[in-house]
Amino acid sequence: MKLLQSLFVITSLVVTTTCVAAEPLASWQEGARKHTIIEFVKKTTTEGSKDFIAVADRVAVFDNDGTLWAEQPAYFQLFFALSQVKQLAPDNPQWKTTQPYADILQGKMPAHMTEKDLIELVMNTHAGMTSEVFTQQVSSWMSSAKHPITKKPFTDMVYQPMLELLTYLREHDYKTFIVSGGGVEFMRAWAPDVYGIPAEQIIGSRIASEYKVIDGVPKIVRLPELEFNNDKAGKPIGIYNAIGKRPIIAVGNSDGDRAMLEWTTAGAESRLGVIVHHTDKEREWAYDKDSKIGKLDKALIQAEKENWLVVDMKNDWSVVYKK
Amino acid sequence: MKLLQSLFVITSLVVTTTCVAAEPLASWQEGARKHTIIEFVKKTTTEGSKDFIAVADRVAVFDNDGTLWAEQPAYFQLFFALSQVKQLAPDNPQWKTTQPYADILQGKMPAHMTEKDLIELVMNTHAGMTSEVFTQQVSSWMSSAKHPITKKPFTDMVYQPMLELLTYLREHDYKTFIVSGGGVEFMRAWAPDVYGIPAEQIIGSRIASEYKVIDGVPKIVRLPELEFNNDKAGKPIGIYNAIGKRPIIAVGNSDGDRAMLEWTTAGAESRLGVIVHHTDKEREWAYDKDSKIGKLDKALIQAEKENWLVVDMKNDWSVVYKK
Ligand SMILES: [Ca+2]
Numbered sequence: 231m232k233l234l235q236s237l238f239v240i241t242s243l244v245v246t247t248t249c250v251a252a253e254p255l256a257s258w259q260e261g262a263r264k265h266t267i268i269e270f271v272k273k274t275t276t277e278g279s280k281d282f283i284a285v286a287d288r289v290a291v292f293d294n295d296g297t298l299w300a301e302q303p304a305y306f307q308l309f310f311a312l313s314q315v316k317q318l319a320p321d322n323p324q325w326k327t328t329q330p331y332a333d334i335l336q337g338k339m340p341a342h343m344t345e346k347d348l349i350e351l352v353m354n355t356h357a358g359m360t361s362e363v364f365t366q367q368v369s370s371w372m373s374s375a376k377h378p379i380t381k382k383p384f385t386d387m388v389y390q391p392m393l394e395l396l397t398y399l400r401e402h403d404y405k406t407f408i409v410s411g412g413g414v415e416f417m418r419a420w421a422p423d424v425y426g427i428p429a430e431q432i433i434g435s436r437i438a439s440e441y442k443v444i445d446g447v448p449k450i451v452r453l454p455e456l457e458f459n460n461d462k463a464g465k466p467i468g469i470y471n472a473i474g475k476r477p478i479i480a481v482g483n484s485d486g487d488r489a490m491l492e493w494t495t496a497g498a499e500s501r502l503g504v505i506v507h508h509t510d511k512e513r514e515w516a517y518d519k520d521s522k523i524g525k526l527d528k529a530l531i532q533a534e535k536e537n538w539l540v541v542d543m544k545n546d547w548s549v550v551y552k553k
Numbered sequence: 554m555k556l557l558q559s560l561f562v563i564t565s566l567v568v569t570t571t572c573v574a575a576e577p578l579a580s581w582q583e584g585a586r587k588h589t590i591i592e593f594v595k596k597t598t599t600e601g602s603k604d605f606i607a608v609a610d611r612v613a614v615f616d617n618d619g620t621l622w623a624e625q626p627a628y629f630q631l632f633f634a635l636s637q638v639k640q641l642a643p644d645n646p647q648w649k650t651t652q653p654y655a656d657i658l659q660g661k662m663p664a665h666m667t668e669k670d671l672i673e674l675v676m677n678t679h680a681g682m683t684s685e686v687f688t689q690q691v692s693s694w695m696s697s698a699k700h701p702i703t704k705k706p707f708t709d710m711v712y713q714p715m716l717e718l719l720t721y722l723r724e725h726d727y728k729t730f731i732v733s734g735g736g737v738e739f740m741r742a743w744a745p746d747v748y749g750i751p752a753e754q755i756i757g758s759r760i761a762s763e764y765k766v767i768d769g770v771p772k773i774v775r776l777p778e779l780e781f782n783n784d785k786a787g788k789p790i791g792i793y794n795a796i797g798k799r800p801i802i803a804v805g806n807s808d809g810d811r812a813m814l815e816w817t818t819a820g821a822e823s824r825l826g827v828i829v830h831h832t833d834k835e836r837e838w839a840y841d842k843d844s845k846i847g848k849l850d851k852a853l854i855q856a857e858k859e860n861w862l863v864v865d866m867k868n869d870w871s872v873v874y875k876k
């Protein structure tokens with residue numbers, strides 16, 4: 231009887247594995263794009279294949295805004311900054327009479343913010359506190375905030391097909407990383423739970439910070455100074471600094487990802503570059519070269535030359551948001 | 554017969570696991586230090602224990618020079634820099650008549666190097682090439698270089714008891730990281746093979762680098778400018794930037810690790826700080842507060858107050874170098 235039980239356990243394990251492998255990328259429509267992804271993963275992970283990549287080198291990098299979750303009508307981190315203005319207002323009475331803070335405090339979307347205004351807004355809302363307090367502020371906001379148009383929690387606006395792609399790659403021993411222009415500590419507060427990507431595999435822009443012992447208690451204090459901008463040519467550099475090797479797969483959605491895709495796919499051996507093209511104005515948003523957020527122009531032109539896979543959200547995805 | 558074979562496989566697996574778990578830290582002498590480490594790992598990884606730490610938070614950070622491998626009579630990276638001077642001499646004819654390069658080219662250990670000389674030496678030997686060429690240079694040197702005193706390959710001078718500690722922690726789902734003042738890309742060229750720590754779990758000092766497309770080929774070029782010094786108060790910052798969380802275990806050997814140990818062990822929940830004290834002049838070197846390399850003074854005083862574990866190499870380790 232014990233022998234039979236053992237065999238039953240073994241058989242169940244085999245059956246389970248087979249089922250998982252049977253339908254990868256379930257929310258991707260059958261067709262050329264899905265086929266290309268699956269064939270790429272197969273050839274780079276099948277022993278004996280001429281395109282086989284050793285496990286230690288299986289690095290897949292994903293942009294976040296517009297690639298793993300939505301980014302319209304503004305980067306979601308901006309909504310956090312606006313909420314922070316309200317939270318921090320009691321300590322900043324001058325904001326009542328200073329723009330854009332006065333508008334924000336009255337619940338209006340601030341008009342005409344210059345880039346300088348925007349950077350100042352980020353510094354005023356992301357710096358000055360300890361590392362632990364900041365993480366707590368992001369978590370607290372994320373647990374209750376809703377998107378202004380869809381009314382969904384922001385973490386429900388992650389893309390189901392991309393969650394499936396992340397899982398599929400990890401099942402084939404690819405290590406998945408986020409490489410985003412967004413703030414690294416903003417993402418680390420929620421992305422590990424949402425994407426299954428550990429904090430140390432999240433690369434992003436960051437402000438400076440300082441180690442200080444305050445009243446005998448060691449703390450890391452966040453400073454109002456942009457230290458690293460993980461965007462455009464900063465993405466390959468961010469990857470080199472954090473991982474030390476060229477990815478095998480890179481996925482992005484805008485010109486901010488062009489350098490990362492270009493560096494990735496210029497590597498020897500097999501490489502895969504993927505661009506998510508926002509083409510679905512019914513279920514999500516449709517935008518590319520004329521968009522202020524997630525502008526996709528040069529990278530789309532280069533995609534053809536470089537043979538990057540351009541995913542057409544409308545036609546390639548049967549589901550958009552997380553189920 | 555198949556049933557019996559299945560059972561045999563299962564039984565073998567169980568037996569193997571038991572054997573591995575039966576003698577952890579085999580090169581550590583029985584006694585208080587070994588006991589403390591094992592009890593700490595048990596209580597933080599046993600479900601139901603009041604000191605249980607979730608797997609995602611099991612972060613253990615290790616200094617490298619003097620903690621995972623030896624560092625006398627000079628940091629081993631310096632020997633690489635000296636070797637690089639010879640390799641790069643044909644492109645730098647002026648070195649024949651410039652100190653300290655003239656001495657180095659004649660095989661003499663350069664005398665009286667100021668800190669400025671040293672930084673210039675590092676920039677001249679670690680920058681100017683692409684990321685891939687630099688990694689190749691380190692690998693090539695490491696494959697043939699020998700330590701001037703022991704005549705061993707440098708990678709044979711890693712500490713057997715620390716290899717066992719790394720393995721023991723990983724068996725208990727701790728993620729092991731290097732957090733070193735040494736150059737991150739210097740370490741990434743050999744440390745993954747030697748310690749079983751993947752490239753992306755190595756944090757170190759780094760020079761700046763630049764993404765460039767040269768003759769149509771995307772490259773990362775290393776620049777002669779120190780961008781981040783991962784030492785002293787830089788260590789907690791390096792950890793925060795790369796991992797985003799406070800470690801549970803920190804291991805070091807000098808005052809350069811004081812801030813990292815202090816920040817780690819000030820965390821809530823159980824934490825373990827460990828200092829490797831070099832006390833064995835027969836099998837290795839004996840040094841602490843008066844040493845130029847790996848000076849251990851303030852951290853040793855603080856260890857008592859903070860209850861950090863001070864490992865006595867002579868008495869706690871039955872073997873020093875990798876077997
Ligand atoms: Ca994007």
Ligand SMILES: [Ca+2]
Nearest residue numbers: 616618619807
């Ligand atoms: Ca050290």
